[in-house]
Amino acid sequence: MKTLEKFEAPFKLGNFIGGSWIPGSGTACTVISPLDGNFLGEFHFSTNEDLKAAVAKAKESFGAWSATPLKERTQVMFNFRDILKDNIDEISRIVHLENGKTIPEARAGVMKGLEVLEFALSIQNMDSQAKMEVSRGVSCEYIREPLGVVASITPFNFPAMVPMWTMPIALTLGNCYIWKPSEKTPLTSYWMACALKEAGLPDGVLSVVQGGKEVVEGICEHPDIKAVGFVGSTKVAKLVYAKAASTGKRALCLGGAKNHLILLPDAEVKLSGMGIADSFTGCAGQRCMAASVLLAVGDVDHIIEKVVERARATKIGEQMGAVIDSSSVERITKAIDRAESEGVKVLLDGRNPVAPKGCEKGSWLSPTILDGVKPGSEFACDELFGPVISIIRVNSLSEALEIENSNPYGNACSVFTSSGIFAQRVAKEARAGMVGVNIGVPVPREPFSFAGINDSKFGAGEITGEASMDFWSNLKKLTTKWELQSDNNWMS
Ligand code: NAD
Numbered sequence: 001m002k003t004l005e006k007f008e009a010p011f012k013l014g015n016f017i018g019g020s021w022i023p024g025s026g027t028a029c030t031v032i033s034p035l036d037g038n039f040l041g042e043f044h045f046s047t048n049e050d051l052k053a054a055v056a057k058a059k060e061s062f063g064a065w066s067a068t069p070l071k072e073r074t075q076v077m078f079n080f081r082d083i084l085k086d087n088i089d090e091i092s093r094i095v096h097l098e099n100g101k102t103i104p105e106a107r108a109g110v111m112k113g114l115e116v117l118e119f120a121l122s123i124q125n126m127d128s129q130a131k132m133e134v135s136r137g138v139s140c141e142y143i144r145e146p147l148g149v150v151a152s153i154t155p156f157n158f159p160a161m162v163p164m165w166t167m168p169i170a171l172t173l174g175n176c177y178i179w180k181p182s183e184k185t186p187l188t189s190y191w192m193a194c195a196l197k198e199a200g201l202p203d204g205v206l207s208v209v210q211g212g213k214e215v216v217e218g219i220c221e222h223p224d225i226k227a228v229g230f231v232g233s234t235k236v237a238k239l240v241y242a243k244a245a246s247t248g249k250r251a252l253c254l255g256g257a258k259n260h261l262i263l264l265p266d267a268e269v270k271l272s273g274m275g276i277a278d279s280f281t282g283c284a285g286q287r288c289m290a291a292s293v294l295l296a297v298g299d300v301d302h303i304i305e306k307v308v309e310r311a312r313a314t315k316i317g318e319q320m321g322a323v324i325d326s327s328s329v330e331r332i333t334k335a336i337d338r339a340e341s342e343g344v345k346v347l348l349d350g351r352n353p354v355a356p357k358g359c360e361k362g363s364w365l366s367p368t369i370l371d372g373v374k375p376g377s378e379f380a381c382d383e384l385f386g387p388v389i390s391i392i393r394v395n396s397l398s399e400a401l402e403i404e405n406s407n408p409y410g411n412a413c414s415v416f417t418s419s420g421i422f423a424q425r426v427a428k429e430a431r432a433g434m435v436g437v438n439i440g441v442p443v444p445r446e447p448f449s450f451a452g453i454n455d456s457k458f459g460a461g462e463i464t465g466e467a468s469m470d471f472w473s474n475l476k477k478l479t480t481k482w483e484l485q486s487d488n489n490w491m492s
Contacts, residue, residue, distance in 0.1 A: 002083045004194055007094050011041030013186055015050055015210055016193040018057040019203025024050050024210050029183060034100030034322040037361030043186055046211040051178075051218040054207035058149040058176035059224050061204030066146045066174040074124045077172050079199035081117050084110065091191050095159050098185045100322030100363065101283050106160075112443070113164025116464050119446045120168035123469065137483030143476040146174030147226040147250070150472060151219045153180045153240065155232040156324055157286045157385075159188035165450065165463050166229045167192075170472040171205065175227075178207045180219060182232075184324055186210050220244045227472065229463065230254065231288075233383075234409070234455050241458035252459035252471055256383040257411035257452060260293045260404040261440065262426060263300050264397065267416035271438055273306025275416065276389070279440025281314045281367045284323050285387035288456070289412045289434070289441045293373070293380060294391045295400035303416075304371075304391065308348050311367035317356025323363045323386055332386035336368055339379045339390075345371040350387060375403045383409070397422060405431045410454030412442050433457065 013031075014021040026045030033040050065073070084091065088110055095106035131141035150170050154162045163179055170177050181189040189208045196206050209215050216236075219225055220243035227250040230240045234255030244251035261276055279291035296304060314320050323329050333351050340346055350366030365387055373379045373390035380390055380403075394400045404413055414436035415426035423437040433452035436442025444450060449465025451457050461471045 002086055002198055004083065004087045004090060004191055004198070006090060007097070007187070007191070009038065009040045011187060011190075013041055013043035013190055013210065015046055015054065016189070016206065016208035017050075017054045019197060021190075026050075026211065026214070031098060031187060032325070033097050034324050034363045035097065036359040040098060041187060043210045045183070046209045046215050048214060048218040050211075051209050051215050051222065054178055054209050055149055055222055055224050057204040058178060058207055061202060062146075062148055062176045065176060065202060065205045068174070070124050070172070070174070073172055073174060074121055076196075076200045077117060077120055077168055080168070080196055080201070081114060081121065083195040083198055084114060084117070087191070087195065091160060091188065094188050094191055095185075096321070098187045099156065099159055100324060101286075102319065102321045105283050105321060109158050109161035113161045115446045116164050117168040119464065120172040123169070123172050134479070135489040136487065138479065138481045138489070140477060140479045143478055144173070144469075145474045145476055147472065147474060148175065149178065149225050150175045150227040150229070151178040151180065151225050152229040153216055153219065153232065154182055156182035156184035157283065157288075159185040160192065162231050163189070163192065165231070166468070166472070167206075169464070169468050170229075171201070173469065173473045175472055176205050176207075178209060178219065178225065180209050180211060180215050183210065183212045216240060217243065220249070221247055223247070225249060227251070228253075229471075231463070237458055250459075250471065252461055252463060253457070254288070254451060254463060255409075255456050255458065256385070257288045257409045257456050258292045258381060258383050258407050259289060259409075259412040259414075259432070260295055260400075260407065261291045262295045262397065262400045262404065262413070262415040263297060263303060264415065264417040264419070264422055265298045265300050266418045267300070267303055268418060268438070269303050269306055272303050272416040273310055275414075275438065275440035276307045277310035277314070277367070279414075280389040281311055281320050281387045282441065284321050284365065286324060286385050287441070288452075289443050291389055291414075291440055292384065293403075293407075294389050295403060296391050296393050297397055297400050298395065304347075308369055311348055311369060314367050316353055316364050316366055317359060320367070320387065322359075323365050326363050328386065329363045329365055332365060332384055332388060335379065335384055336370070336388065339370050339373070342377070344373055344379065347371045347391070375406075381407065397425065401426070401429050405429070407431075408455040409452065411452035411456040412436065414439055414442050
């Protein structure tokens, strides 16, 4: 068993460049736990010079790593999987401390990351690089090649899972990878990088560059970075996509969401109550697949009662974690205040909850349910990213779909119903990349890929699954003729 160092606060974090931890050269930043306000550690923001040093090391390491046979690179990733599995409790604890989600939620995030890693392990068996005799004595074949130095910029809400959407696939394919974690949750990157080093990843192949906007802009502008993966808010996703594309990079930028659940009167009561409540309260509503709007079709009060009951029973600090920071608590609380002052009914009020014992300095909100929200209003349209759901009352499935279709985002949409016909209609007509039937959080399992549409995604392709292989690599086409006596064909 390979055991990683145990986390102990206060922790000093640096950049991982050329296999060593080096402090960033910019201003200092503290890491505070949203659970109890405790000081976890500190790091220095990176400057553009720090980024350049990381890219230079990555570029230097690319030749040897890309020349390493796919099967050998895959072996390193197998070791990485063993280390992550052996240390899943510790990594989940670090995610819990710095992000505030519950330990089971943190663990589930690592498990989903492992699932993508397992997909990466299977690339060696599935990507046979097809070859065909296209005319007598002439063959065509694909050669999959890595891009070179690539970068990934990640958000605070899944410190382990979101980087694992891209890192294992990009590395297995032979790229050198620069990771810019969220400045709100930088600690997990230390354990991930240590696990990869222990797994045998050569120095320089992975770099971690801590920081914020300056590093992101540097990544978009750096001429030696060939592709950028981004996950975060729509506002920043759009900026990063435009900037990266303007310098000729391949870019795939996933943005925010406003996910709609459609509740029909024929839905199974218990299943729907649980699914809806857990969708908007899980990870304290801080996931891009969380339910945000409930389109209640006709008389569904008997099911809404169950949603309220389950959400009310969700204890903060036990079943639901903290919100990332006090400014987010303030922002969400003010939005609920505004909704109330505009006549929206607060069916369940999560403002000013009693914090779990010993966590009084943490950032807490309880589940909140707003009823009678008007389509087109702020509470129907803006991503709140907290444990709040807005109920919009509608008279028909057509009306529900019209509202869902008019929202600019496009991550998830789910329908709760017992009718196959209604389910099929939603699957066909919802404007979302990921649709669910009787599932509150319709995240596809691998190898089905993850990505939304519209304002939830800028760029072509998907962040996981087979399509992601094409994002992190080029397909070279090789045409050969060794039988020199063969005739020229009509294309020769
Ligand atoms: P964010 O956009 O604030 O930050 C994401 C990353 O961008 C971070 O690394 C941050 O340092 C950097 N950044 C922030 N502002 C920047 C700027 N002005 N210029 C350049 N870089 C900047 O997002 P967040 O608050 O960390 O995460 C929450 C958001 O991420 C939500 O909107 C959520 O829906 C979204 N998200 C989307 C997905 C998805 O798959 N679509 C998954 C997870 C999270």
